[in-house]
Amino acid sequence: MISANQIEIHKTTSSRLSQTDFHNLGFGKIFSDHMLVCDYHNGAWEKPQIVPFQNLSLSPATNFIHYGQSIFEGLKAFKCEDGKIRVFRPDANFNRMNLSAERLCMPQIPKEIFIDGLKELLLLEKDWIPTAEGSSMYIRPFMFSLDEEIRVRASDTYKFMIILSPSGKYYAAPVKVLVERQYVRAPKGGLGAAKTAANYAASLYPAKLAQQKGYDQLIWTDSTEHRYIEEAGTMNFMFVINDTLVTPVLNDSILAGITRDSILTLAREWGMKVEERKVSIEEVLQAAEKGLLQDAFGSGTAAVVSPIAVISDQGKEYVLPPVESRSFSLKIAEELKKIRMGLTPDTHGWVTTI
Missing domain, CATH: 3.20.10.10 (D-amino Acid Aminotransferase, subunit A, domain 2)
Incomplete structure (x- = not known):
């Protein structure tokens, strides 16, 4: 796992945890206090950060808005009876996301950013992981292009993020x-x-x-x-x-x-x-x-x-x-x-x- 001096962590000063109804989560509607962000500039990934969950500020000319250069993944974490947090097959999601990145002319995401960054984020947000039957912490890693130019081409700059959503069942019935x-x-x-x-x-x-x-x-x-x-x-x-x-x-x-x-x-x-x-x-x-x-x-x-x-x-x-x-x-x-x-x-x- 990446250590504290390899990732910048900026904790929220106002948690929403106590205001969250864990008996009425839905799916993908509620988000935890923090998110991971990491930018790609000048051919290299910058230091990842964990910051309070917040809106993004983007130029109206941001590439992905117009040309769809955007990929994502979905995986789940569980808080188990022994108190441990378990994530199901994150390496497979990491590998698949990089295959998607290759297909869309996007940079490969380093494992220490995707996997180790996810671990740090989950540890910080452990109290957000629901424990009710059928619930889980849905994890959404995603990456999108950042170049500010109205022109059809692969971007030179990108943003990778991970957000977390405590969620119930996706389908409640057959x-x-x-x-x-x-x-x-x-x-x-x-x-x-x-x-x-x-x-x-x-x-x-x-x-x-x-x-x-x-x-x-x-x-x-x-x-x-x-x-x-x-x-x-x-x-x-x-x-x-x-x-x-x-x-x-x-x-x-x-x-x-x-x-x-x-x-x-x-x-x-x-x-x-x-x-x-x-x-x-x-x-x-x-x-x-x-x-x-x-x-x-x-x-x-x-x-x-x-x-x-x-x-x-x-x-x-x-x-x-x-x-x-x-x-x-x-x-x-x-x-x-x-x-x-x-x-x-x-x-x-x-x-x-x-």
């Missing part, structure tokens, strides 16, 4: 999803494999249309045929068909989910048959009609394991088996919870304890 066969989240050869703001902006209008029809999320399909399942935008999709765990194979339009990877690793260790391949929506719906679709869920940092209750396609709704009958998603969700909370041996080295 989700209803709508198959999207018109709009595209990310085309082949695009930015789909990077965690960049542009991908989420592209999803907003189709998602709004789906929500107006009563659905929680979209099943994005491929940009060429609108036939093969990709992801939900906030989750990867997984299905148990005839005792086999099936998930779309990664490509440059699907984000490599860290929860996805964790689930696949555990399933293989449990001896379950796992297939990463192209998955058509027709295959899934036919399996549902024949009674072979035993489980369907989304996986992601925010949602963790989110059961799918209903799939709608071309005007027809397919109601899936009751959640309580789904042995795999219930088992995997419980196993991930135990690993994150330090209740079972971490044989993969996934958890960082602070």
Whole structure:
């Protein structure tokens, strides 16, 4: 961990902790007292600072506002029964963020800024980490371009930040999803494999249309045929068909989910048959009609394991088996919870304890 003389810490003089209702957190709506900031100038990263949570002062000509050179990550920290703080797979988020940075012509973030800076921030904000069932400290690292110039080019200056949000569950109930066969989240050869703001902006209008029809999320399909399942935008999709765990194979339009990877690793260790391949929506719906679709869920940092209750396609709704009958998603969700909370041996080295 970086030491106190390697990072500047400026503590707030007025904490909001006592004013926070930890019984009514929501998700991503409340933020802790401090944030980490670090600027990139003249080809090098400056000394990181932890400062009071505050608004930013930016020029109207700041590059990312106009051209979208912005990336982010999402991970969680937990305050466990033994009093320790545990973070689930931060190294994987660090590596993925630098892959996103490369795709968007942004500088690589040093590990001592991302990982060690995060540890310092969490230690300072330890009293903000919620302990209620299903709650966590949601961690949002992000980076954006800073050049003040109305010109389409990669910036020379950047700002990296980490903010913390004590949060409850992302989805309170099983989700209803709508198959999207018109709009595209990310085309082949695009930015789909990077965690960049542009991908989420592209999803907003189709998602709004789906929500107006009563659905929680979209099943994005491929940009060429609108036939093969990709992801939900906030989750990867997984299905148990005839005792086999099936998930779309990664490509440059699907984000490599860290929860996805964790689930696949555990399933293989449990001896379950796992297939990463192209998955058509027709295959899934036919399996549902024949009674072979035993489980369907989304996986992601925010949602963790989110059961799918209903799939709608071309005007027809397919109601899936009751959640309580789904042995795999219930088992995997419980196993991930135990690993994150330090209740079972971490044989993969996934958890960082602070």
